[in-house]
Amino acid sequence: MTNRPHFASVQTVATPESGNNTETVVGTLTGVIPEVASQLVKLTAIGQLTLGASSLSGTLRIRRASLTGTLVSPANGVVVFGTAAAIVNFVVTGDDTPGEGNFTYVLTYQGTGDTGVATVQPSEFTARWD
Numbered sequence: 001m002t003n004r005p006h007f008a009s010v011q012t013v014a015t016p017e018s019g020n021n022t023e024t025v026v027g028t029l030t031g032v033i034p035e036v037a038s039q040l041v042k043l044t045a046i047g048q049l050t051l052g053a054s055s056l057s058g059t060l061r062i063r064r065a066s067l068t069g070t071l072v073s074p075a076n077g078v079v080v081f082g083t084a085a086a087i088v089n090f091v092v093t094g095d096d097t098p099g100e101g102n103f104t105y106v107l108t109y110q111g112t113g114d115t116g117v118a119t120v121q122p123s124e125f126t127a128r129w130d
Helices: none
Strands: 006-010 024-032 041-050 057-064 078-081 087-096 103-112 124-129
Touching: 006 024, 006 041, 024 041, 024 124, 041 103, 057 087, 078 087, 103 124
Parallel strands: none
Antiparallel strands: 006 124, 024 103, 041 087, 041 124, 057 078, 057 103
């Protein structure tokens, strides 16, 4: 196994949900290239989001490849809470052992009870594998 850490990072842009209560890709991280099948990829997304009108919560998730890809964050995602239209901080983490290759991960957000879409503000999305 390699003896040096590898990193991939991206600064996401402000991205609104595609529709009320709809899981939406809000960040994409590319260039995650484990060198051996057993390498653990540690993913982290840190940032802020503005909840939608009347929304008091939402769920952030990390998935491999795409919106419908394998969930790598906790099974229920990370739920954030606040008052309607509030700005809230979030941290989402996930671990994956995808095998060898070149992988992409996405950060998603899905509001709960929205009558107006939420917006994930510019955030940091990173991966590290040793």
